[in-house]
Amino acid sequence: MMRKLYILFVFCSVTTLFAQKKASVKDGNALFQTRSYVKAAAIYEQLPATKEILQNLGDCYYYNFQMSNAVKAYTQLFTTFKDSVQKEVYFRFANAMKGTKNLEKGDSIMKIYLGYEQNTQKFMKSASRNSKDSYKLEMMSKGQNNGDFGISFYGDKVAFSSARNGQGKSYGWNDKPYLDLFSATVNEQGQLVNVETFPDEINSKNHESSATFTADGKTMYFNRTADKQIKVGEEVVANIKIFKAELKGGKWSNVTMVPFSSDTYSVEHPCLSKDGKQLFFASDMPGTYGSFDIYVVDINEDGTYSLPRNLGDKINTPHREQFPFVTSDGTLYFASDGHQGGGNLDVFSSKKISDTEYDKPVNLGSTINGEMDDFNYILDEAKNQGYFASNREGDDHLYTFVKEPNKLQYLVEGEVRDKKTMELLPGSTVKLYDQNGTLLEEVLVGKDGDFTFNTEPNKKYKIMAFKDFYIPAESEFETSQSGKVYLDLQMKVESYYDAEDIINKKEDGTVLIELENIYFDLDKWDIKPQAATVLDVLVGLLKKYPYMEIQIGSHTDSRATASYNLKLSNKRAASALEYLVKNGIDRKRLSSVGYGETKPLVVCPKNDCTEEEHAINRRCTFMILK
Structure with missing residues (x-):
């Protein structure tokens, strides 16, 4: 589709001259400047990998959505010449990475371009969850690669653009046939049938695409490339114009160019409002925020037009906004790679607030938007179904969709983080309970530190997050009658050793409750008053943290035999456990173990300890297990 109708269709008069002589940078650049990207790439592949050649090669593949090849060229470019690469190339490299489903790497490159982090996977999950609709898709021309796109409603039919004629010359952008306009009906299986070309009054030797029709079907606006090429910067292009045609006596006639078309910039993707009083389109005319913006003109009763109005920076970005479509309530659907999405062009919607203002665009989510270009969304509001185009299968294809209630709206999602450091805590366990405290589901948090649960409408829930050596966190919430719940729950769990001064984490990772030592009479294991006082502190701590689990360890000095000391230490540890019970x-929260003399704190030469050293080795330890 010539990079989604960047379309700037190119008339390339390249002959076989380049194939008859040794490839040169000059030859490749001449082709590149006329946007003959396929032939330019073939030449660049034969040349030494300079900065200019690698960037142009990557661009050739990028603009023909051959993302794997683009990534290869851009990777070599950035590996060798990173410090001098233009900032805009980072944007293309990031989207090329996303187009190959390498979202994490794409995000890291986009961060350099934007100056702040993106998390595409997380964003698209959120967009999908928050969309009130999900989409069931069906490709409309299975088994064919005709480059179909630019679909619109045409009475009880559809009109669309395609290279399916397959005759005559091809254009240099992708070496495919020129585009014509076709009409077709859509059968019950969502397939295009009874396909017919528009007459020669509409289809010319140039490209035609993106038709839109008045409600009575008697007026048509469509795209056609200019007859002549002009030089814009370093490139030679034939820009795109909007033409108007009238249906009279069953024939299309009075085909005229609208006055806001130009040889020096493109106007493309016309779309009429439902009442036929406004015409929306995309253009790179002077005054854009960058690349292509969405514009609108008023169509006056006498057939004249107002000056084009840019829809503003809520809709338009420094990148591409294209393929506008407007519903009866004024909601604008359009494609953009400037607003955050899954990568490359995504479909967005924006509610109309006033005659001149639109709300913040909303990504339609991953049931319709993928990592490649998704665009040209049109909607039959009465049937709650419509069509769009995508190159997710490697070439442009048309898809029919049916809108369904979004079951993802019944999801609740969140993250588990350390309360002090705010670091994510993979390996945490998160549990979902109903209002009666019944455990419904539990998940083990993965490396991203996030969790997701299914919920039902109009119900109360509690979520608890658990992590070894951390105090569990909990949050209660209630779903609405519609079931929609967006809870970006940050379950901030605090470690025991951050919460309590007497709890410390050792270098080996063990977490100990540090209490006064418990002393036993010689050869005894009963709990004396002093020991009870110490253990009462532990009782209070365990009651304060009802999910804490500990191990009581008892150690002896090295006097007496090893077997005697082991038995004695087991009895003392068990005695402390019973006191807690x-x-x-x-009891399920407790375990005990006797170590005897095997783990002395003080190792005495020749086992000749002083009384003070023996006392240090006689001790109880309290280790947190969970």
Whole structure:
């Protein structure tokens, strides 16, 4: 589609001269400047990999949405010449990466371009969840690669652009036949049937595309490339114009160019408002925010037009906004690669606020938008279905869609983070409970630190996040009657060692509750008053944190035999455990182990410890397990 009708269709008069002599940079650049990207790429592939050649080669593939080849060229460019690459190339490189489904790498490159981080996967999940609709898709011309796009409603038929005639000359952009306009009916299976070409009054030797019709079908606006090429900067192009035609006596006639078309810039993708009083289109005319913007003109009763009005910076960005479509309530649908999306062109919608203002555009989500170009969205509001175009299969294809209620709206999503550092905590467990406290579902958080649950409308829920050595966090919420719930829950869990001074994390990763030592009489394991006082502190801590689990360890000095000391330490550890149970602590949260003399804090030469050193080795430890 010539890069989504950047379309700037090119009339390339390149002969076989270049094939008859050794490839040169001059030859490649001459082709590149006329946007003969296929032939230019073939020459660049034969030449030494300079900065200019690698950038142009990457662009040749990028503009023909051959993203794997584009990534290869751009990667070599950035590896060798990163410090001197133009900023705009970062944008194309990032989208080429996304086009190959390498979203993480694409985001890292886009961060350099934008100056701030993007998380495409997370954004598209959010966009999909928040969209009130999801889309069921069906390709309309299976098994064919005709470059179909530019679909519009044409009475009880559709009109669309295609290279399916396959005759005559091809254009240099992608070496495919020139585009013509066709009409067709759509059968119950969503397939294009009874395909017919528009007459020669409409289809010429040039490109025709993107038709739009008045409600009575008697007036038609469409795109046609200019008859002559002009030099714009370093490029030689034939720009795109909008033409108007009238149906009289069953024939299209009075084909005239609209006055706001020009040889020096393109106006493309015309779309009439439902009442026929406004014509929306895309253009790169002077005054855009960059590349192509969406414009509108008023159609006066006498057939004249107002001056084009740019729809403003809520709609338009420094990149491409194209393929406008307007519903009866004024909602604008359009394609953009400037607003955040899945990569390359995505379809967005924007509510009309006033005659001159639109709301912030909303991405339609991943059931219709993918990593490649998705565009040319049109909607039959009465049937809740429509059509759009995409090159997700490698070439432009038309798709029919049916809008369905978005079940993803019943999702709740969030992240688990450390309360102090705000770092994500992969490996956390998150549980969903109903209002009666019944566990409904639990998930183990992955490397992205996020979680998702299905919920139902008009119900109350509680979510709890668990992580070893952390205090569980919880959040309660209620879904609406419609079921929509957007909860960006940041479950901030605090570590025990951040919350309590007596809890410390050791270098080896163990987390200990540091209490006064518990002393036992010689050869005894019963809990004395001093030991009970210490254990009462532990009881209070365990009641404060009801999900904490600990291990009680008992150690002896090295006097007596090893087997005797092991048995004695096991009895002392078990005795401490029983004290905790008698004071209300669930046995399931406790374990005990005797280490005997195997883990002394003080190792004495020749096992000749002082009384003070023996006392240090006789101790109880309290290690947090969860």
